[in-house]
Amino acid sequence: MEVTFTATRQALLRRQGLVFVEPGRATASERHLQAIELELAQLGYVLSRRLRQRLATLAPDELALHPRFVAAALAAQVGANVRYTPLFRRFPEDVPKDTSELYLRKLLCHFLQTEGQPCLFCRRVGTTHVLSPCMHVVCDHCFDGANYSACPVCEHHVDRGSPFFKPGLFLARSLPREKVRFKLLDLGESLPAAARALFESFCARKQVMSSVDAGDLGAIVEEFGEQVLAWLPEKIAVRENVARIFGALLRKCNAPATFAVARAHLATATDVLRTLAVYSYADPSLQGEVVRRQVEQAAADRADTAGLAAKVKKIFAGGGRLPKARTVTVVTHAYRFRVAPLRRPLRRAVLAHLESMHPDGLIEDMLRHRSYWQWLGEFLHPHEFADKFPRVARAFAVVRKKAPDGTPAPRFVGFYAAIEAAARAGDAAAMIERLQARPGELGRRFDHALRVAGADASAQDVVVSAFVAAAPRLANPLLLTLHGHLPARGRPAAVRVFWPKGQVTKGTSAPDRRAPLQPRAIAAAGQAVEHELLRRLADKPGFHTCVLDEGLRDVIVPFNERTASRAAVSLPRGSRVALPAGEVVRLFLHWCEPEGGRTTDIDLSVAFYDDKWEYVGVCSYYQLRFDGPDGQPIAQSSGDLRSGPPPDGAAEFVDVHRERARARGIRWAVMVVNNYAGMSFSQLDRAWAGMMLRGDLGGKHFDARKVELKFDLQGDNGVFLPLVLDVAESTIHWLDVYSTGQFAFNNVATSNQAITKICPEMIGYFASGVRISMFELALLHAAARGRQVIVRGAGGARGFTRTANESAEQFLRRIRAGEGATSAVLPAADGPPVFAALVHGDLELPAGSVCYALFRERVIAPIAAGDLLA
Structure with missing residues (x-):
């Protein structure tokens, strides 16, 4: 019997811990099942009872394939699908203490050591070996072949069959002795139903999908094809998500028929452009x-x-x-993409839909992406149909700045130009008059309009009144952004951070020169935002009990998932996560060069700073150990591999001992991934990094069970700053931010200015509260949807019960103030469904519960952070 493990099955396994297995008619041996459990346990997973019982009904050939597919997908998720062999094979033991002396020895070997001559250093004869293909001559007495995995001189991978590499060098290391928190795998009931539920959750998202979500959406469309058309809701909120959905459908299904359905969702020319981009396997964000x-x-x-x-x-x-x-x-x-073949019926359908739009709105929207439309016009041929679609022909003439006969196009003044003109004139009333036609734009420019109004109380009243009237038509993410933004606008911010549109995040900062907003305006607008959010959330299914983790106060609501790194754990940018005491932080890096012989060098480093962000030291390729005053390593590197040829690639590790760093007066340890040799991260065959917490530093260098974070490297930048470790408070700050760096030769020394600017500014920005936390978002849900709210924290569980005549706003204020709290007992697994928002999914929840869990663990089928925004 053929067993397939489709991309949809993989997505549901990764996201929800579900394994779909049809019942068999055999009886598996207990020994076979135990072998499966052992393999999954080495990845940090355990089987639920009912999944184990289902596997026990499979024939031997099916039982051999199902767990193999599952294990392969789970291994890829945490990065355990490759071999990790660092330069110093016995790491963390036998790492040279004096890096300068080591590099001097390498330098002399490179230039002066020759074949057949006595060793330059020990003067022994017959101990040197010529490595291939680098042709360096190395002495097995001066360089320990049992410790090295590559050439000791150039640090490139070489032929490991050389006698220099001692026998037994590459034998497998044992599994470390660790305390492990396993994640649960459960039996999925219906694959089509689960796929449909996931697809519908993507459609309901109120923000742009991440690259992981987009890939999983494409997998569902590819597998289920035209069935997906019946799953589509009446409205899809986010325009870029509309393009993702219908662009994928256009590739899979009958194009004209699919476009006939898509027309109801394509409100603007940009929607059409994005959809054609996805249809052409291009990026719908239109970033070039x-x-x-x-x-x-x-x-x-x-x-x-x-x-x-x-x-x-x-x-x-x-x-x-x-x-x-x-x-x-x-x-x-x-600003163009390779356009997929547009057959004549599809071209006519596209042009007909563009023709149906308001002519001025069509032109203005096309001008926003002029280069793209100029390029796409070469394939749509709009002037062949000028008589039938005159509005489209006119729009393309404006975009091209001339008509086909060479006459200049008419001058066009659009919506945004009028808004800017009113702002320059200081006319807030004129701004609002225009903005009322587009509520979303009014919400985004509300702060600006208040500043234009200045101290004029009547002008401010006009702006606030218009905003309050528009609040019911604003999207949830915008309301939540304002919910965090407005309370912070009573005074200037320490720093203002901008997030330019791009494939990856490169935060830009500047002094905050904005005039503070008036308290009266902040209060009125904030009250309207909170009231509208609670009103909407109250329409969702209610729960008697809601359970919230205090730790979610440090987890930021994701605000730009498009640029989030693909990661095993969806940790939103700007979040803080507490780390348990005692364990060593082991950072890891893996990359593999593309086929064709091109080489590169990616470096993993950790830079150390004191409380004032003054540089203290580094652990990197040019300082393999960073020792404390007692000579014990605060951090040490596994060595610098300078090539990562396929199929195995290259791996590097850095161990950070937090207690020793704290004793040395260190506050911040910054993980830095540098592109040293010039090939961008996006050009690599694969590249990722991550963090483990290790109690046992022996055994395998990479232990999948202890991976806390694993994230892909992406983009065309030279420096990646994924996280900062606060050793004083034993927390990590997840930044997920890139810096352009140089063409090549990036390291901590060249990146120090960027590090000491970006890291403290980002940490301060997110700590200011300008971005609301997942706790605040979950609390809004709980106050609007629940009768009892249990808040779980370090001091135990506190319960709040909503009284009969208490409004959601009153209940929310009381929970925030901690009034009326009593000791609470967490809900039993056999009770009614609950709503839960947890840091660690370590609760056994009743059937039918809805749960967000940052770390899934025992929770099956959790919702994503984006689902709470819907």
Whole structure:
């Protein structure tokens, strides 16, 4: 019997812990089932009783395939699907203490050591070996072949069949002895029903889907095809998500028939453009396609790097001697995409739909993405149908700045130009008059309009009244953004942070020069926002009991999932997570170069700073150990592998001992991933990094059971700052932010200015409360939907019961103030369904419960953070 494990099954396994297995007619042996449990346990997973019982009904051939597929998908999720072999094989033991002395030895070997001659250092004869293909001559007495996994001189992968590498070097290491918190796998009942529920949750999202969500959506459409058309809701809130859905459907289903359904959801020309982008396998965010050009850069123009080690790396990069010139990659952006074939019926359907739009709105929307429309016009041929679709022909003439006969296009003044003109004139009333036609734009420009109104009380009243009237038509994410933003606008912020649109996040900051808003305006608008949010949430299904974790106060509501790194745990950017005491933080990095022989070098480093962000030290390729005053390592690296050829790639680790760092006066430890050799992260075959918490540093370097975070590297930048460890408070700050860096030769020394600017600003920005927490969002749900709210924290569980005549607003204020709290007992597993929002899904919840859990653990089929925004 053929067993398939589709991408939809993988998505439901990753997201919800569900395994779909049809019942069999056999009886599996207990020994076989135990072997399956042992394999999954090594990945940190356990089977539920009913899933184990279902597997016990399978024939031997089915039982061999099902768990294999499951284990492979789970291993890929945490990064356990590759071999991790660091440069120093016995890491964390036998890492050289004096990195400068080690690099000097490498330098002399590189230039002076020759085949057949006595060793330069020990003067022994017959102990040297020529490694292939780098041709470096190394002495097995001076360099321990039982500890190295690559060439000790250039640190590139070489032929491991050389006698230099001692027998037994690459034998598997044992599994460490660790205390493990296992995650539960359960039996899925109906694959189509689960796929439909997931698809509908994507449609209900009120913000742009992440790359993981988009991939899972595409998998469902690919597997179920035209069935998906019956699952579509009447309204899909987010325009980019509309494009994701219908672009995928256009590829899979009959294009004209699918577009006939899509027309009801495509309100603007940009919606159409995005849908055609997805149909053409392009990015619907319309941020431009990356174009790379190879150019030669003179040696004199190269950026120097810090220290002897960096200079040695320059020499080794040339494979023998420093070249006079090297090739570098220049990255530019082209605002177009490779258009998939547009058959005539589809072209006519697109043009007919564009023709049905308001002519001025059509032109203005097309001008927002002029380059894209100029390019797409080459494929739509709008002027072939100018008589039938005159509005579209006119719009393309404006976009192209001339008509087909060469006459200039008419001048066009759009909505946004009029708004800006009113703002420059200081006319808040004129701004509001225009903005009332577009409530979403009014909500986004509310702060700006109040500042334009200035101290004029009557003008401020006009702005606030218009906003309050528009509140029922604002999207939930915008209301929640204002819910966090408005209370902070009574005074200038320490720093103002902007988030430019892009494939990855590169936060930009500036001093806050905005005038503070008047308390009266803040209070009125804030009350309208909170009232509207509670009103909407009260319409959702109610629960008698709601359980909330205090720890979610440090978890930020995701505000831009498009740029979030693909990760095993969806930790929103800006969040803080408490770490248990005692365990060592082991950071890991893996990358693999693409086929074709191109090489690169990705480096993992940790930079250390004191409480004032003054630089203290580093653990990196040019300082393998960072020791404390007692000589014990605060951090140590597994060594710098400078190539990652397929299929195994390369791996690096850094261990950080938090207690030793704290004793040294260190406050911050910044994880830094540097693109050293110039190939961007997005060009690699695969690349990811992450964090483990290890109690036992022996055994396997990589233990899937102890992976707390694992995230992909992406984009075309040179420096990635994923997280900051606060050793004083034993927490991590998840930043997930990139810095452009240099063409090459990035390291902590060259990135220090970016680190000491970006990290404290981002940490301060999110700590200011300008972005609301998952606790606040869950509390809004609980106050509007629940009768009893249990808040679980370090001091135990506190309960709040809503009285008969108490409004949701009153109940919410009372919970915030802690009034009327009593000791509470967590709900039993056999009770009625509950609503829960947890940091760790360590509760056994009743059937039918709705739960968000940052770390899934025992919770089956949790909802995503984005589902709470719907």
